[in-house]
Amino acid sequence: MRAYILRRLILLVPMLLGASLVIFLMLRLGPSDPAMDYLRLSKVPPTPQALAEARTMLGLDQPILTQYLHWLGRGLQGDFGISYALQRPVLPDLLHFLPATLELAALALAFTLAVSVPMGIWAARHRDRWPDQIARLVAFLGVSVPNFWLGFLLVVVFSVHLGWLPPMGRAGPASLILPVISVAFMSLAINARLLRASMLEVAGQRHVRYALLRGLPPRRVERRHVLRNAWLPVITATGMHIGEMLGGVLVIESIFGWPGVGRYAVSAILNRDYPVIQAFTLMMVVIFVLCNLIVDILYALADPRIRQTPEEPA
Amino acid sequence: MSLSPSLAPVARRPLLALSGLMIAVLVLAALAGPALVPWDPNAIDLPHRLQAPDAAHWLGTDHLGRDILSRLVVGTRVSLGCVAVTMALILGLGLGIGGLAGYAGGRTDQVIMRVADVFMTFPTLILALFMIGMLGTGLVNVIIAIALSHWAWYARITRGIVLSMRHRDFLLAAQLAGASRLRIFLEHLLPATFSQLVVLATLDIGHMMLHVSGLSFLGLGVQAPTPEWGVMIADARSFVWTAPMLIFWPGLTLFLSVMAFNVLGDALRDRLDPHLVEGHGH
Numbered sequence: 001m002r003a004y005i006l007r008r009l010i011l012l013v014p015m016l017l018g019a020s021l022v023i024f025l026m027l028r029l030g031p032s033d034p035a036m037d038y039l040r041l042s043k044v045p046p047t048p049q050a051l052a053e054a055r056t057m058l059g060l061d062q063p064i065l066t067q068y069l070h071w072l073g074r075g076l077q078g079d080f081g082i083s084y085a086l087q088r089p090v091l092p093d094l095l096h097f098l099p100a101t102l103e104l105a106a107l108a109l110a111f112t113l114a115v116s117v118p119m120g121i122w123a124a125r126h127r128d129r130w131p132d133q134i135a136r137l138v139a140f141l142g143v144s145v146p147n148f149w150l151g152f153l154l155v156v157v158f159s160v161h162l163g164w165l166p167p168m169g170r171a172g173p174a175s176l177i178l179p180v181i182s183v184a185f186m187s188l189a190i191n192a193r194l195l196r197a198s199m200l201e202v203a204g205q206r207h208v209r210y211a212l213l214r215g216l217p218p219r220r221v222e223r224r225h226v227l228r229n230a231w232l233p234v235i236t237a238t239g240m241h242i243g244e245m246l247g248g249v250l251v252i253e254s255i256f257g258w259p260g261v262g263r264y265a266v267s268a269i270l271n272r273d274y275p276v277i278q279a280f281t282l283m284m285v286v287i288f289v290l291c292n293l294i295v296d297i298l299y300a301l302a303d304p305r306i307r308q309t310p311e312e313p314a
Numbered sequence: 315m316s317l318s319p320s321l322a323p324v325a326r327r328p329l330l331a332l333s334g335l336m337i338a339v340l341v342l343a344a345l346a347g348p349a350l351v352p353w354d355p356n357a358i359d360l361p362h363r364l365q366a367p368d369a370a371h372w373l374g375t376d377h378l379g380r381d382i383l384s385r386l387v388v389g390t391r392v393s394l395g396c397v398a399v400t401m402a403l404i405l406g407l408g409l410g411i412g413g414l415a416g417y418a419g420g421r422t423d424q425v426i427m428r429v430a431d432v433f434m435t436f437p438t439l440i441l442a443l444f445m446i447g448m449l450g451t452g453l454v455n456v457i458i459a460i461a462l463s464h465w466a467w468y469a470r471i472t473r474g475i476v477l478s479m480r481h482r483d484f485l486l487a488a489q490l491a492g493a494s495r496l497r498i499f500l501e502h503l504l505p506a507t508f509s510q511l512v513v514l515a516t517l518d519i520g521h522m523m524l525h526v527s528g529l530s531f532l533g534l535g536v537q538a539p540t541p542e543w544g545v546m547i548a549d550a551r552s553f554v555w556t557a558p559m560l561i562f563w564p565g566l567t568l569f570l571s572v573m574a575f576n577v578l579g580d581a582l583r584d585r586l587d588p589h590l591v592e593g594h595g596h
């Protein structure tokens with residue numbers, strides 16, 4: 001197991017280097033000139049002289065590979081430059097907003113699992129009867145509902161009409177309920193459906209029928225023989241859902257006035273504030289990749305076959 | 315021919331029939347939208363702002379007195395058109411790049427798939443946001459951003475399909491008949507792959523529609539006053555307390571459209587080899 005984790009960790013290095021290269025090069029090769037954007041955001045008139053000075057100051061006159069290595073080297077030391085628009089260091093600001101975003105994403109993930117797993121098991125146990133139909137309906141609605149619209153609907157019902165929950169802000173557990181549901185709804189709908197399908201597939205296999213024929217109690221068979229295998233696709237899907245959630249949180253934050261990285265990032269994107277866009281994107285990729293590493297490790301813990309084969313899990 | 319057998323499938327799959335109807339309405343609205351609606355979707359009429367539904371304005375008017383139904387209908391062209399072009403781009407990129415990787419094999423395959431792997435380390439919405447940071451906002455840039463954030467997934471699926479078909483009889487026959495590699499690729503492999511990929515694409519149309527409107531809602535996509543569903547929701551957000559129906563209608567339209575495409579995609583997939591879809595999802 002330790003060797004597996006180590007191998008996965010080493011694999012992260014080229015992945016993240018590749019991602020950082022994409023982030024850096026694509027912004028540089030894009031249609032606009034960072035020096036112009038710098039002057040625009042610092043409200044300096046773009047005279048040829050100012051442009052030349054900005055270019056030197058930002059290091060844009062150096063070969064692009066040198067620029068990349070500088071950016072990466074300083075980034076590794078925790079220096080992602082200074083925001084063009086705010087004239088403040090990027091990293092401290094990002095780290096200031098990040099905890100609220102991660103809190104929302106982590107709770108949404110926990111909520112997804114806490115609801116989808118019982119719902120999936122329940123639906124599989126009562127296949128084609130009303131619990132299954134309910135789970136089917138939830139899945140059907142869940143994959144189609146726009147999360148930002150769901151957020152507004154929840155606000156209208158639970159804040160405007162009933163007055164039970166706060167419509168905005170981050171003040172105590174009650175303010176988390178609506179944003180968490182909005183972020184999690186789609187993933188939990190998909191996950192429940194997936195677990196149900198996976199359980200029914202495993203339940204039809206020979207080792208499960210044999211266990212039942214041996215006279216083992218059905219609940220025990222479900223726990224030890226069905227769920228153990230049925231878990232696996234759900235774990236993989238959860239890794240995917242984390243990516244969706246990181247994106248979803250940014251949208252939902254804007255509805256609930258949640259003080260996360262969303263507004264900071266969106267205004268940087270609107271302004272073409274390069275240092276912020278670069279650092280924000282890289283940070284999201286690092287979080288996503290680390291989450292998927294954890295997911296892969298959990299998968300390997302759940303399925304010993306993965307640990308033994310030298311190949312990548314498909 | 316009696317009527318009953320042709321109606322039987324409709325009775326059996328009412329949801330699919332309804333979805334088909336919905337999609338037909340959407341396509342009609344997208345093609346003929348401005349000609350169908352009685353009001354100019356951008357005509358501001360402040361004396362008649364925030365009106366309740368009546369005979370003149372079936373869904374009422376928004377905070378600037380614009381007819382909501384007209385804006386919804388005209389907005390279909392932006393939403394559907396945007397998704398159609400995006401999908402065409404993604405299919406083109408996916409088929410071309412993934413097909414090349416699968417068919418050429420060797421080092422080409424290695425390099426292409428490593429690049430695809432790197433693109434897949436980005437959550438798709440984050441990558442789309444990043445692309446907009448690079449390109450700027452607006453309809454065309456949203457299309458490019460979403461296409462560039464999804465091509466790798468389609469390239470990987472295409473490569474898988476191509477690899478699974480490489481030793482099929484019809485390709486060997488073409489090879490024995492002396493067809494060149496390029497000709498086999500263009501005339502035999504791509505069409506066969508394309509038909510399978512289209513089914514997957516249908517499943518993803520809803521997902522793309524949500525992406526487009528989500529970006530517009532954030533103010534990063536299509537810009538106001540263009541009537542687009544996400545823009546309409548963003549415009550209406552300050553009226554959530556006083557006029558929640560302004561948010562309700564565009565969201566409902568988007569929701570039903572996504573649902574219709576999801577139902578259609580599911581139905582198409584059920585007719586296809588189910589194993590194809592494994593590992594597809596993002």
